[in-house]
Amino acid sequence: MADQIREGIAANTRSALLLGGNGFLGRHLARALTQRGVSVRIYDRGSHDDAEAGYAYFRGDFAAGERLAEALEGVDIVYHLISTTLPSTPHTHALFDVESNVCGTLRLLDQMRAAGVNRIVFTSSGGTVYGNPRTVPVPEDHQLQPLCSYGVTKVAIEGYLRLHASLGGLNAAVLRVANPYGPGKARIGVQGFIPTLFAKIAAEAPVEIWGNGSVVRDYLYVEDAVDAMLEAASWTGFRLYNVGSGVGHSLLDVVRTVERVTERAANIIYEPGRSFDVQEIYLDIGRITSETAWRPRVSLDAGCRRFWAAMK
Amino acid sequence: MADQIREGIAANTRSALLLGGNGFLGRHLARALTQRGVSVRIYDRGSHDDAEAGYAYFRGDFAAGERLAEALEGVDIVYHLISTTLPSTPHTHALFDVESNVCGTLRLLDQMRAAGVNRIVFTSSGGTVYGNPRTVPVPEDHQLQPLCSYGVTKVAIEGYLRLHASLGGLNAAVLRVANPYGPGKARIGVQGFIPTLFAKIAAEAPVEIWGNGSVVRDYLYVEDAVDAMLEAASWTGFRLYNVGSGVGHSLLDVVRTVERVTERAANIIYEPGRSFDVQEIYLDIGRITSETAWRPRVSLDAGCRRFWAAMK
Numbered sequence: 106m107a108d109q110i111r112e113g114i115a116a117n118t119r120s121a122l123l124l125g126g127n128g129f130l131g132r133h134l135a136r137a138l139t140q141r142g143v144s145v146r147i148y149d150r151g152s153h154d155d156a157e158a159g160y161a162y163f164r165g166d167f168a169a170g171e172r173l174a175e176a177l178e179g180v181d182i183v184y185h186l187i188s189t190t191l192p193s194t195p196h197t198h199a200l201f202d203v204e205s206n207v208c209g210t211l212r213l214l215d216q217m218r219a220a221g222v223n224r225i226v227f228t229s230s231g232g233t234v235y236g237n238p239r240t241v242p243v244p245e246d247h248q249l250q251p252l253c254s255y256g257v258t259k260v261a262i263e264g265y266l267r268l269h270a271s272l273g274g275l276n277a278a279v280l281r282v283a284n285p286y287g288p289g290k291a292r293i294g295v296q297g298f299i300p301t302l303f304a305k306i307a308a309e310a311p312v313e314i315w316g317n318g319s320v321v322r323d324y325l326y327v328e329d330a331v332d333a334m335l336e337a338a339s340w341t342g343f344r345l346y347n348v349g350s351g352v353g354h355s356l357l358d359v360v361r362t363v364e365r366v367t368e369r370a371a372n373i374i375y376e377p378g379r380s381f382d383v384q385e386i387y388l389d390i391g392r393i394t395s396e397t398a399w400r401p402r403v404s405l406d407a408g409c410r411r412f413w414a415a416m417k
Numbered sequence: 418m419a420d421q422i423r424e425g426i427a428a429n430t431r432s433a434l435l436l437g438g439n440g441f442l443g444r445h446l447a448r449a450l451t452q453r454g455v456s457v458r459i460y461d462r463g464s465h466d467d468a469e470a471g472y473a474y475f476r477g478d479f480a481a482g483e484r485l486a487e488a489l490e491g492v493d494i495v496y497h498l499i500s501t502t503l504p505s506t507p508h509t510h511a512l513f514d515v516e517s518n519v520c521g522t523l524r525l526l527d528q529m530r531a532a533g534v535n536r537i538v539f540t541s542s543g544g545t546v547y548g549n550p551r552t553v554p555v556p557e558d559h560q561l562q563p564l565c566s567y568g569v570t571k572v573a574i575e576g577y578l579r580l581h582a583s584l585g586g587l588n589a590a591v592l593r594v595a596n597p598y599g600p601g602k603a604r605i606g607v608q609g610f611i612p613t614l615f616a617k618i619a620a621e622a623p624v625e626i627w628g629n630g631s632v633v634r635d636y637l638y639v640e641d642a643v644d645a646m647l648e649a650a651s652w653t654g655f656r657l658y659n660v661g662s663g664v665g666h667s668l669l670d671v672v673r674t675v676e677r678v679t680e681r682a683a684n685i686i687y688e689p690g691r692s693f694d695v696q697e698i699y700l701d702i703g704r705i706t707s708e709t710a711w712r713p714r715v716s717l718d719a720g721c722r723r724f725w726a727a728m729k
Contacts, residue, residue: 265569
């Protein structure tokens with residue numbers, strides 16, 4: 106049963122367009138889709154260096170909608186993994202954030218309708234849409250008070266997907282993904298703590314920690330995140346789920362886990378905390394585990410062991 | 418005590434800029450500010466026909482930011498009452514909605530910072546940001562699932578005001594106002610039910626009701642709404658409140674009240690319900706009444722009597 110679920114992608118999904126498919130999640134998702142016989146199209150602003158993979162590749166600027174119509178032709182599902190900005194982008198740069206991400210997504214939805222594509226999976230952000238949660242684990246219906254522009258735009262995009270689903274017949278899955286980690290390239294500056302930690306420990310370089318290491322996050326192994334994205338291809342209507350491990354780990358927890366896995370000691374340097382950082386958050390995953398077949402399968406320890414094995 | 422509060426506006430408020438000051442709320446607010454010795458500037462896209470009032474008048478397109486810098490010079494507080502769209506604007510027109518309202522507000526915040534204006538009161542929408550509420554009366558921390566693009570943009574603007582308050586030192590008051598009513602002009606199509614009802618009954622014209630008349634709303638007399646806007650001038654940091662009567666009335670309730678007040682019978686024509694209409698909503702006003710001196714003072718019956726007296 107578990108293996109069938111892990112293999113599962115909707116039978117009528119033959120062609121998928123991955124917006125931002127060059128990113129960390131996108132590369133893992135593209136491989137998983139290809140393994141399941143799905144034809145993969147990658148849309149990204151950068152050039153692609155994975156020549157052997159055989160993906161159809163569309164290079165364009167999402168904010169301007171370049172080549173989107175062409176990329177959408179004959180596609181069954183769109184995975185929208187693009188964000189033009191980061192959680193750390195200052196709120197004073199919000200205008201670009203809204204114009205590129207929110208307006209870009211609205212133009213995408215127009216083009217999807219024109220192309221007859223009625224299914225989208227959007228990766229929202231489990232770590233920023235809630236702001237500093239009142240309670241952990243934080244459920245989906247917790248109030249949304251993002252502390253960064255990135256989070257405000259994710260909430261707005263979620264809102265428009267809900268509207269297009271209820272008024273326009275779109276099938277839209279919003280995945281509020283926790284902090285995904287695993288082997289593979291990520292854009293510089295968005296590596297995430299665990300890949301950075303492995304890289305630093307492997308290089309015997311000092312590890313910077315913002316604050317005192319007590320900041321708690323929900324880390325999700327990339328294969329679990331990909332499984333949720335595959336599963337989402339068969340959902341109908343509007344579905345919105347937290348996608349996390351459901352467990353909180355402090356930065357120091359993670360350091361100890363990685364030290365144990367690598368059998369090396371980390372050299373930690375403490376830096377001042379950052380104002381846009383939420384202190385403690387991990388996700389309540391009761392909704393997705395009760396309503397769908399998905400659940401996280403890889404613990405932090407197991408995920409770190411796989412990561413380290415892939416690095417060596 | 419009650420009279421003092423009604424008179425109250427922060428002593429250091431000498432000059433106020435009313436964005437959208439030509440609208441229904443704006444005209445009432447402008448008069449109330451003038452009566453309290455505040456110098457009033459009106460910014461609006463239309464021309465002003467209230468020549469005798471002595472307001473400084475700035476005509477411009479908010480989305481383009483025309484004349485905003487000039488209008489902001491030396492101002493103590495901005496009342497942001499502009500929306501370029503309506504709750505009934507189709508979701509497929511959302512791109513304009515976001516570009517004009519959300520991006521327009523972000524440009525405004527930049528210009529306020531440049532001009533050294535650090536105080537804003539924004540009229541959000543108690544009737545649309547929550548969508549169909551799970552419980553009534555609906556409290557501020559209820560989840561936000563707007564059923565129209567208008568509501569999505571209100572939520573996004575609220576989010577950016579929260580960010581600018583917490584990160585940029587802005588004093589920002591968000592008032593999720595219920596359905597305001599009272600004498601005075603409103604833009605065509607945004608009259609609201611009560612003014613329309615009075616006009617139709619006065620003209621002995623048939624009254625159209627969408628649905629079966631059971632739709633429940635929170636109607637707030639305009640003087641109560643204005644009182645909250647005046648009071649908000651003295652709040653610091655980020656404050657977000659429902660501003661309503663706290664009582665729900667069905668459309669048929671309202672018809673019966675107006676029939677009683679006017680001593681005339683309404684000729685009702687029932688039209689099909691509208692998909693963007695929330696079925697039942699009224700606001701929990703516990704937060705604002707416990708944290709501030711404001712409370713609603715005019716019941717539906719009293720408000721309708723004042724309205725009718727003003728019309729005659």
